Amino acid sequence: MFDANMFDHPHMAVCPENDLGKAKDDEYESKSVTEIMEAPSGDDQDPNPRPKKKGYRRHTQHQIEEMQAFFKQCPHPDDKQRKELSHELGLEPLQVKFWFQNKRTQMKTQHERHENAILKAENEKLRAENSRYKEALTNATCPHCGGPAALGEMSFDEQHLRIENARLREEIDRISGIAAKYVGKSVTSSYSNLSSLNTNHAGVGNYGSQSGIVGEMYGGKDLCRSLPAPADADKPMIVELAVAAMEELTRLAQAGDPLWVTNNHHSEILNEDEYLRTFPTRGLGPKPLALKSESSRESVVVIMNHINLIDILMDVNQWSTVFCGIVSRALTLEVLSTGVAGNYNGALQVMSAEFQVPSPLVPTRENYFGRYCKQQPDGIWAVVDVSLDNLRPSSISRSRRRASGCLIQELPNGYSKVTWIEHVEVDDRTVHSIYRPLVNSGLAFGAKRWVATLDRQCERLASSLANNIPAGDLRVITSGEGRKCMLKLAERMVMSYCTGVGASTAHAWTMLSATGCDDVRVMTRKSTDEPGRPPGIVLCAATSFWLPVPPKRVFDFLRDENSRNEWDILSNGGLVQELAHIANGRDPGNCVSLLRVNSTNSSQTNMLILQESCTDSTGSYVVYAPVDIVAMNVVLSGGDPDYVALLPSGFAILPDGPGLNGGPIIDVGSGGSLLTVAFQILVDSAPTAKLSLGSVATVNSLIKCTVERIKVAVIRDNN
Structure with missing residues (x-):
């Protein structure tokens, strides 16, 4: 939907500094590799050693500062980078290599020590809670006879505490497993976000200093695979x-x-x-x-x-x-x-x-x-x-x-x-x-x-599966094979949207502070060499809210290309033209479209948008993604659609919700609509980049602005 050029975001440190024990660590790092290489071996040592001045050659403060600054940008320099750095600092390339190795080891050790301390504290907390529950259960008495209480006679609250305690213990074990698998990945923020309903509140202003606070999307199948096969x-x-x-x-x-x-x-x-x-x-x-x-x-x-x-x-x-x-x-x-x-x-x-x-x-x-x-x-x-x-x-x-x-x-x-x-x-x-x-x-x-x-x-x-091309599908679609490939691409787009918009445990949503609008949740996903996805850092944002408008009206408004410029900031007020249309069922709302945005700015290249809309009595979707013109021409010619890069965004519209006075639902659709808006935005084309304050703030403003435009337009049209 966006590319990296739309955001101003400085690269941030890959491994943030830890001030704990910094003086000691810097002293260790300042030792030259020469003192290690020149140390005598066991066979060459003098049996009667005499005190002598050590031939240490320490790095200067300037050399350390320069290497630390370079480490923040690139913790794994290649041979060429090490040679250039050694030339600038007056060091041997091997000295630079060993310094970076020591620095990476130090950062990893600090990170693991920090994570172990957190997990240990959580375990101790659970053990203490478990002991209190056991003591309470041991001393539980029957309210009728005063004797020991059987399991079935325990109060609901007591049983719920036992269940919650066991669930928390299982969660700790699972997170420990994930931490062991993903060494170097920040597990601290992910731990608080792995619950099905995230309760982590963080102001947007904090993202500059805490770039790791935004949750990350894990591979859903990887988490599923952690379940054992039956014995x-x-x-x-x-x-x-x-x-x-x-x-x-x-x-x-x-x-x-x-x-x-x-x-x-x-x-x-x-x-x-x-x-x-x-x-x-x-x-x-x-x-x-x-x-x-x-x-x-x-x-x-x-x-x-x-x-x-x-x-x-x-x-x-x-x-x-x-x-x-x-x-x-x-x-x-x-x-x-x-x-x-x-x-x-x-x-x-x-x-x-x-x-x-x-x-x-x-x-x-x-x-x-x-x-x-x-x-x-x-x-x-x-x-x-x-x-x-x-x-x-x-x-x-x-x-x-x-x-x-x-x-x-x-x-x-x-x-x-x-x-x-x-x-x-x-x-x-x-x-x-x-x-x-x-x-x-x-x-x-x-x-x-x-x-x-x-x-x-x-x-x-x-x-x-239709072999013929219906009259309504003509225009840029010239072959049955091209029609099938376009449908296949749209199917992947919708599936990607649906699997990324919910509260799956594979997602680590972080809720931004509400500022006069509905709560916005964000998470990041790293994409590297994945067919069908652009490489880099993708920021996902979503929000859900209620509208006092029937679901069908909301659906018709959002899928209509003629009303797109009322909410889509990308269209910039330009005319949206439908180039292709594939009907998918009896309801005219079930279709796949290829849209072109004719920008009012002649210097901008016209943009293509692939869109699928679908509806039934239980819900509706409008999902879309910008597509490259060259790649789309390949698909329309019958080429493989699996390698077309897509970042789907869109809307999920569900019927009902509380009535205007918070009353119960009487008939389907009588209470209004529940609308979820979700965007996926490429904020940096480098998978190793860090999320910046500017990226999060821009996406937050974008989704809130879109929500306000939709509210104004659909409520106005409904009156």
């Missing part, structure tokens, strides 16, 4: 849980009243009392007190055959792509069975996934579960998920999946009827207040969102 002793239990979950899912899908009832949001939810009577044997055990139940069931007819649907659900990469707005990251940890007869009948996998709402204000739901696929006697296929948290007794889960999944019935003409069930137990107390009505309604994580997303994506896939 051999646990595999029989996994099979037993999967078989029981499959039986439960099929019965739930086919049952009616009184097991399922309709709620105020016109969705089917489980009658919990009837569920307990129908399924008395519960493989996961009773629901933990800290968790609440969420259940829903929805059906839809999609334009895809059952074989392709099964392929999507059983392939973690396809599943993550199709449901990228819901699945922020996922990984198959082990395949216990690949199925029989060349298909997925009987396939069983152990997986890990994180489910999200596209906003940093809603914590993600992490699940460790088994996925089982089975063809039923009547020809219907079923895919079920069930949590495996019981196999990790030391782990405290904040979200568990009871039998959840779908039944797929083959219909004529290649269509399929899908019945989807979501049944989870979750602790959602940390959801931000403006999103709580949405989550409580079941629209955020429930079955309705899954089937709406699946229906829309099936239409998109059917569009991408």
